[in-house]
Amino acid sequence: MGRVSGKISVQSYLKGNGNMSSLVDIAYSKIRENIMTGIYMPGSLLSENELAQLLNMSRTPIRGAISRLESEGFVSSLKNRGLFVKEISYKEILDVMEVFLFLEEYSVDSVIEKGLIYNIEELNKHLEQQLDAEKKDDYPAYVQSSMMFTRSMITSANNQTMLQIMDSVKDKLIHFGIVNWKLTPHQKHYSANLLNKAIYEAVCAEDYVEVKRLCKEAYLRNRERFIRSGIQ
Known part of the structure; x- marks a missing residue:
């Protein structure tokens, strides 16, 4: 210390x-x-x-x-x-990611069942900011833009309580990501760019089954990685 x-x-x-x-x-x-x-x-x-x-x-x-x-x-x-x-544990971050997955899936269901829509322009704006941050190797800006992309998805459900839940925990995920980036400069980062690009394309195509699949697959991939890191 x-x-x-x-x-x-x-x-x-x-x-x-x-x-x-x-x-x-x-x-x-x-x-x-x-x-x-x-x-x-x-x-x-x-x-x-x-x-x-x-x-x-x-x-x-x-x-x-x-x-x-x-x-x-x-x-x-x-x-x-x-x-x-304090150090934020893998278990705590995995719990946050599980909450995010639920919120993302609920937003998709709301769009399908209630006739709501995603804000395509806003999603594109945050995605472009992510991609630009990677080009500049500005990881903090990348993490913030990635989080805003997810928040924009959840906003589509038109549920303020859900947004409040996300806002109450998202900073721990941002903090965890930035610390991990600083501690592991040899590892490949910016993985959410490919994920959110695929989600954006699926949203534009109104392929909401694919959106849910991508979100679930990303969660399971991170869960497996954390388990390999020794999470109990």
């Missing part, structure tokens, strides 16, 4: 006299962003004093931010040691 270093910009704070609630929001956003993008990698040990100094604020809003991050499962406080950035 290593301690984190590096200056964090808090210009939005320095420009104003924000109240305690806004300072907590700023601290939460900055720390969370660094966790999500892998600047603070799993296993990193942070300290309240260090974070307060980097963010140019007192420890009180830092503690409020830490409490929120703990409730989301990104960090864990260690008594007399500091803040530990």
